[in-house]
Amino acid sequence: MKTRVITALVIIPVLAVSCSRYIESRHPVGSVPEAGPVPYNVQVLMNNGSVTLTWEMADTAAVSKYRIYAADSTGADYLPVDSTTELQVSISNLLVNRKYFFRIASVSGAGLESPRSEAVSARVSFLSITISDNNEFINTRDVLVGINGPPTVTHVILSEDPAFGDAVFQAYAPLKNFLLSDGDGEKTVYGKLQFADGSESGELLSDDIMLDTRTFIESVSFSPSGITFSTGDTVYFQVTAGETRGLAWVSFTGVSRVNLYDDGTGSDNTGNDRIYSGYYVVQSGFNLLDGMVTGGFTDAAGNTADPVVATEVLNISTPALPVNLTAAPLSTYEVHLSWTRSVSTNFATYRVYRATDASVDNTSKFLATIASQASTSYTDSSLDDATKYFYRVYVYDNLGLFAASNIDSATTLVNTPPEPVEFFVTNATDSTVELVWTPSEHHDFASYRIFRSDVPDVTTMDELVVLITNRSTTGYLYDPPAAGLFFCRIYVYDRHGAATGSSNSVLVQVIK
Secondary structure, eight states: OOEEEOOOOOOOOOOOOOOOOOOOOSOTTOOOOOOOOOOEEEEEEEOSSOEEEEEEOSOOTTEEEEEEEEEETTOOOOEEEEEESSSEEEEESOOTTOEEEEEEEEEETTSOBOOOOOOEEEEOOOOEEEEGGGOSEESSSEEEEEEEOOTTEEEEEEESSTTOTTOOOEEOOSEEEEEOOSSSEEEEEEEEEEETTSOBBSSOEEEEEEEOOOOOEEEEEEESOSSOBOTTOEEEEEEEESSSSOEEEEEETTEEEEEEBOSSSTTOSSTTSSEEEEEEEOOTTOOEEEEOOEEEEEOTTSOBOOOEEOSSOEEEOOOSOOOOEEEEEOSSSOEEEEEOOOOOTTEEEEEEEEESSTTOOTTSEEEEEEOOTTOOEEEEOSOOTTOEEEEEEEEEETTSOEEEOOOEEEEOOOOOOOOOOOEEEESOOSSOEEEEEOOOOOTTEEEEEEEEESSSOOOTTSEEEEEEOOTTOOEEEEOOSSOEEEEEEEEEEETTSOEEEOSOOEEEEEOO
């Protein structure tokens, strides 16, 4: 079957020209070729966004091809849109909800065209069927098939057999119950629609879905094996399931669920290999003796496997006790940490860690090691303003075992630009000038910076004269490299890079 695209054709009339000359035929027994027979019983079948035309011919021997004409409901003339040597043709790229009229003519071998057939019409629509709301998987044979068609649909037929040998037309409804065939695997449902005028849809409608009614777990394990885990240790778990694209987990006494993944990221080495992996970091104060590790699995279709228990038991012991941490902001760039003193008898060090989210642990930003058991505070500096930081303190003992504190957070204060200082010129000579200013009292002072320009509006984009980091310095003897008239302004910078210029700029004149 051919699929055709309607193309607008320009019809140019041919004018008859009269002639007074008469030429007698040299073949008086000859006759003018006759046009072929007219196609009849033209049928139009609706497809999804296209139509299929079929027709019959009393005699096809003298026919070289068929010419298809179309007009739309706007009243346009019939135009040729396609030709074919077959008794059917499909026309696509039609406007949806537009009514079209079609007529067929045969063309003889001599090129003569027959009268056109009776017109048939169709209003183009989108046709489709959808199984279970277009889900990819389903775990039951009983499904709902959604049917999309124009208001003129009266009946529908559904089957897994494209020939519909085991099905009959039923009254149309937007949703129809359908029973899939037994056995897991991909299922294809085919459909046809029947309309109020008795016509049917042409091309088969279809949709696929994967029927999956069962699943299982092959094995459950964890590593490293044969050891007793301690606070901060990472236990890696694996569940080997019967299929990919599901959800797997393990549980044991004290931990209800550790999710495992088969996506090739994190602790999972290879994605989509049915081996689901994940890890658990032992929390402080947690102990478990001969705990059973149980694996669970639910596949993509929603089937839940029978739980399976790992062959090895899980043991966790916590030799160290954690401290309790408190974090508080000190300034725009400082956070003060304090914690309770460790009571471990084999104390080795405190180790302080920081992160910008609540997942902070001993793989996060390392800040300090404190060897004195009596030292229970630390000030974190060089931070950004108005930023929330998360902290954790780990207590390590002489065996290398450790316990993690609670996670606490603090948000640094919002930074405000420094207050401007007053700026003056004193003791000017022909070659030098002394610049002086009032001292800055800003809490996170970083520097004074003096800039010069040829215009009074001196900015930080102009030439830098000097940078002074000593807050108590309030004067500078400036020896310009050349004589001239220019302006200077002093800016106060803080440690966050915020700068505020003096309210005034000063005029400097050097003669040299």
